[in-house]
Every structure is written in structure tokens, then in C-alpha cells.
Amino acid sequence: MRTENCDVAIIGGGSAAFEAAVSARQNGAARVVMLEKAPEEEFGGNARYSHTGFRFVYSGPNDIRDIVPDWDADEFSRFHIPAYTEEIFKNDLNRVTQGRINSELADFLVRKSNSAVKWMFETGIEFEPEKRREIEGKFYFEPGIIVHTVGGGLGQLLRWRQIALGLDVDLRYSSRVTKFNGDFRKIEGVCVASGDEDYNLNAGAVIVCAGGFQANAEMRARYLGANADLMKVRGSKHNTGEILRALLDLGAKPAGHWQGAHATPIDAYAPDGGTPLRQDGHSNTCNRYDYTQGITVNNLAERFYDEGENNHSYTYAKTGRAVLAQPGGTAHQIYDQKGINLFRLGAEYTDVYQEANTIAELATKIGILPAALEATVDEFNSACQIDIPFNPGILDGRSTVGLELPKSNWANPIDEPPFRAYTVTGGVTFSFGGVSINTNCEVLDVADQPILGLYASGDIVGLFFHNYPSCTGQTRNAVFSLEAGKNAAQLANQ
Numbered sequence: 001m002r003t004e005n006c007d008v009a010i011i012g013g014g015s016a017a018f019e020a021a022v023s024a025r026q027n028g029a030a031r032v033v034m035l036e037k038a039p040e041e042e043f044g045g046n047a048r049y050s051h052t053g054f055r056f057v058y059s060g061p062n063d064i065r066d067i068v069p070d071w072d073a074d075e076f077s078r079f080h081i082p083a084y085t086e087e088i089f090k091n092d093l094n095r096v097t098q099g100r101i102n103s104e105l106a107d108f109l110v111r112k113s114n115s116a117v118k119w120m121f122e123t124g125i126e127f128e129p130e131k132r133r134e135i136e137g138k139f140y141f142e143p144g145i146i147v148h149t150v151g152g153g154l155g156q157l158l159r160w161r162q163i164a165l166g167l168d169v170d171l172r173y174s175s176r177v178t179k180f181n182g183d184f185r186k187i188e189g190v191c192v193a194s195g196d197e198d199y200n201l202n203a204g205a206v207i208v209c210a211g212g213f214q215a216n217a218e219m220r221a222r223y224l225g226a227n228a229d230l231m232k233v234r235g236s237k238h239n240t241g242e243i244l245r246a247l248l249d250l251g252a253k254p255a256g257h258w259q260g261a262h263a264t265p266i267d268a269y270a271p272d273g274g275t276p277l278r279q280d281g282h283s284n285t286c287n288r289y290d291y292t293q294g295i296t297v298n299n300l301a302e303r304f305y306d307e308g309e310n311n312h313s314y315t316y317a318k319t320g321r322a323v324l325a326q327p328g329g330t331a332h333q334i335y336d337q338k339g340i341n342l343f344r345l346g347a348e349y350t351d352v353y354q355e356a357n358t359i360a361e362l363a364t365k366i367g368i369l370p371a372a373l374e375a376t377v378d379e380f381n382s383a384c385q386i387d388i389p390f391n392p393g394i395l396d397g398r399s400t401v402g403l404e405l406p407k408s409n410w411a412n413p414i415d416e417p418p419f420r421a422y423t424v425t426g427g428v429t430f431s432f433g434g435v436s437i438n439t440n441c442e443v444l445d446v447a448d449q450p451i452l453g454l455y456a457s458g459d460i461v462g463l464f465f466h467n468y469p470s471c472t473g474q475t476r477n478a479v480f481s482l483e484a485g486k487n488a489a490q491l492a493n494q
């Protein structure tokens with residue numbers, strides 16, 4: 001078997017991998033090789049299917065203006081951008097993970113989030129404003145998420161590729177890493193399968209950015225519980241977990257929630273593997289995240305979660321699992337015209353829905369008992385405290401009263417026809433179980449010692465538990481990959 005040499009080898013071809021490669025080059029690694037398992041036409045991992053919004057710390061409009069300098073000044077002046085502080089971001093991470101997130105890594109992510117996004121911008125990645133709601137002439141965003149990359153995830157990847165190739169990064173498609181050379185004390189390189197050929201790639205350092213195991217049905221069934229093998233995969237079909245397994249075999253320490261995964265409500269008729277983006281990359285056409293402005297019922301016409309618990313960005317990643325746990329693994333988001341008019345600007349809904357002038361007629365169209373849905377809607381409508389002022393831009397406290405399962409905010413009666421139902425299921429985005437790293441992004445072994453020469457970033461790092469504040473994945477990639485690239489380059493140059 002032939003052997004090649006490089007300074008830094010990177011496993012993966014997603015956004016974490018590109019960021020690590022560019023950082024390694026910027027920090028002095030001469031020969032950087034990226035090994036992407038997917039063929040060129042499918043490169044890029046999960047970002048390819050996302051619009052890639054970023055959650056990061058900012059002090060207010062001026063801080064955001066830095067990275068969208070050309071956005072129309074009049075429109076920008078109408079953006080409502082209160083500061084998203086380190087404290088708020090940290091609290092969000094702690095709250096949604098039920099206090100289980102590694103505090104040191106969370107602090108590191110939060111503290112470096114702003115500078116990592118600015119680094120991306122300075123390196124050549126372009127941003128534009130996120131989805132927003134217009135309320136009385138002002139535009140309201142989900143807290144912490146004001147921008148996504150121009151052209152969505154694919155736009156970001158194409159730009160990263162251009163930047164990486166401009167820095168002479170050696171990007172190899174259809175190159176599957178099959179094994180690590182070395183042991184839990186020191187990694188010396190990897191073995192690569194490319195077409196009919198296997199070869200060794202020796203490296204001064206290896207950065208693992210191979211994603212989660214969510215596209216492997218056997219691993220989903222094994223780790224994520226009953227019928228998780230039936231989940232639809234929202235992103236890349238290439239994230240099949242073999243690198244994660246190889247790392248565990250090597251003696252890497254597991255971290256994160258191994259029975260947990262990011263799973264969201266998506267169109268029940270979405271394809272399995274790679275849900276489509278709108279052409280401009282702005283939005284995924286299968287996402288169904290405006291449930292805060294209606295109610296969701298299962299096939300028995302029962303509500304089963306608090307649709308107004310918080311902004312969707314704090315609840316959507318656990319809602320997919322809740323949907324999958326319902327009879328038949330599907331549910332129906334029910335809206336009236338008031339709710340439909342409040343869908344966020346830019347949120348793309350296909351015409352796959354049912355519409356009717358009465359709730360009973362709508363129930364018949366979606367195959368649930370008309371009397372049961374009428375009863376649920378009537379009970380909900382009478383429980384809405386309409387004397388509390390309604391404001392979809394904030395947590396308005398307009399809750400239901402007297403229901404066993406409340407809707408805690410934005411409780412508006414569903415009474416303006418035509419009514420609409422979107423049938424949803426749960427789609428898996430990425431698995432939460434991964435490997436343990438320190439704030440140098442070195443992979444730790446089961447004795448908490450760094451495995452020399454081995455770094456990790458992205459979904460393969462075990463970080464989240466139970467739930468996830470939306471748009472943290474991309475920021476985590478930038479923060480960890482920037483650091484991993486820097487440290488790997490330094491080690492390789494020693």
C-alpha cells in the first residue's frame with residue numbers, strides 16, 4: 001500500500017472541515033489534505049441542506065452591521081436587535097440541555113462565538129439577514145439569530161471551497177477514511193479508501209470533522225430508541241458514523257447525549273435524506289417551524305406539546321421526537337388565517353397542505369375524527385386569554401387557562417377560516433452522542449488525556465443533551481475548527 005505525507009489531514013468535507021482546513025493553512029500548516037467521503041456532486045455534509053443561520057453573541061445593531069455592511073440602510077434601521085449577551089447565550093445552552101452541557105466547552109463556544117463569525121466574514125464568507133416577522137413596521141428576529149450565509153449552506157460551502165483551494169488545500173472527494181494509524185497515545189495518520197485503491201496518509205495532526213451517525217439506520221436504532229431507524233434524514237446520507245465508531249475503538253471518551261438527537265417537525269412527505277432547499281438557499285422547503293402560531297394535534301386530534309413554550313428556535317429540535325412518538329409517527333399543524341399571516345418572512349412552505357372552511361371538513365381531509373378535532377379546537381379557543389395583548393415578536397404571556405396542556409404564549413383562537421393543516425413527521429438532523437474534547441479541541445481518551453495529534457470539531461463532538469438552541473451548530477463549527485486548525489498546525493510544525 002502506498003504512503004503519502006502531509007502536515008494536517010482533515011476527515012470530512014462539511015463546513016467544520018473547511019473551516020479547520022482554512023484555519024490550519026492560515027496558521028502555517030504547509031500541506032493540508034481534506035478527505036471527503038462523498039463524491040463531488042454531494043460534497044459538503046449537512047450544511048448543503050441548510051440555510052445555515054448563526055447564533056452568536058452581539059452587542060446590538062452595530063455589531064451586526066459589521067457583517068452585513070451593504071444591507072439596505074432603511075430596512076436595517078427597522079431591525080429590532082437587542083443585545084444577545086454571553087450570559088443569555090450561556091443560559092440558553094444550559095436551559096435547553098437541562099444543565100448537562102460541558103460548562104468549559106459552553107463557555108469557550110459562547111466567548112469565541114462573535115470573533116469566530118467575524119473571522120469567517122474577514123476570510124470571505126458573506127452573510128445576510130435571517131427570517132423575521134414584521135410587526136408594526138419593525139422586524140423581529142428569533143433571539144440570537146440575525147444572520148445566515150448568502151446562498152444558504154451550499155453558498156457557504158462553495159465559498160469555503162473557493163477560499164480553501166485558493167490556499168492550496170488539497171481537497172479529495174470520494175475519499176473515505178477507513179482507519180486511524182496509531183493508538184490512544186498518538187495518531188500518526190489515516191488509511192483512505194478511494195475507488196479501488198487504499199493508501200496511508202501520514203499526518204503531523206488529524207482533525208476529525210466527520211459528522212454524526214444519524215444517516216446510519218442501525219446506529220439510530222441502537223442508540224436513539226424504538227423505531228428511530230424509521231426517522232427521515234434531513235441532511236447528508238454520508239454521515240454514517242464509522243469514524244465515530246473507530247474513535248471509540250481507539251479509546252476516545254464518549255460525550256453528549258447518546259440517546260438524543262436533533263429532530264424537527266418536517267413535511268410528512270419530505271424525502272428521506274437531504275431535504276430540499278429553496279433555490280436561493282434561503283430556506284428549507286420541508287421545515288414546519290411556525291407551529292407557535294397555531295396548534296398541533298396527533299391522529300387522535302389531541303394536542304401533545306406546548307406549542308407556545310418558547311420561540312421555535314428553543315423548542316423545534318425536541319419537537320420532532322415528540323411527533324415521532326405519536327400514533328403513526330405523524331401529526332397535523334392546524335392554523336387559521338391569523339396564524340398563516342404570521343409565518344416568518346422567508347419561511348418557505350410548499351403547497352402540500354389541506355384547507356377547508358370548517359374544522360370538521362378539515363379533519364375529514366386529514367383523516368381524523370371531525371368531532372374530536374372540533375372538540376379540541378373549541379376547548380383550546382375558549383381557554384385563550386384574549387384580554388392579554390398579543391405580540392408574536394416577544395414571549396407575550398398570552399397563554400391558555402385551565403387546559404391540562406397549556407399553550408404558554410401566543411394563544412390565539414383558531415376561528416378565522418379558511419383553516420389549514422400541514423401534516424408533519426419528525427426528521428433527524430444530527431445525533432448528539434460524540435467524542436469528548438477539551439478547549440484546545442484535542443480528542444480525549446477514556447482517562448481524560450488528550451490523544452496526541454488528534455483534534456475534532458463539528459457534530460462528531462458530543463456536546464448537546466435533550467435539545468439544542470437553533471443555529472448553534474454552525475457557530476460551534478467555526479469556533480472549534482478555528483481552534484483545532486490553529487493547534488493542529490502548531491503541532492505539525494513542531
Ligand SMILES: Cc1cc2nc3c(=O)[nH]c(=O)nc-3n(C[C@H](O)[C@H](O)[C@H](O)COP(=O)(O)OP(=O)(O)OC[C@H]3O[C@@H](n4cnc5c(N)ncnc54)[C@H](O)[C@@H]3O)c2cc1C
Nearest residue numbers: 012013014016045046050053177211235458459471473474
Ligand atoms: C436541514 C438542516 C438544516 C440545518 N440548519 C442549521 C442552521 O440553520 N444553523 C446551524 O447552525 N445548523 C444547522 N444545521 C446543523 C448543521 O448543518 C450541522 O450541525 C453542521 O453542518 C455539522 O457540520 P459538520 O461539518 O460537523 O458535519 P457535516 O456537515 O455533516 O459533515 C460531515 C462530513 O464528513 C464526511 N464523512 C463522513 N464519514 C466520513 C469518512 N469515513 N471519511 C471521510 N469523510 C467522511 C461527510 O461526507 C461530510 O462531508 C442544519 C442541518 C440540516 C440537515
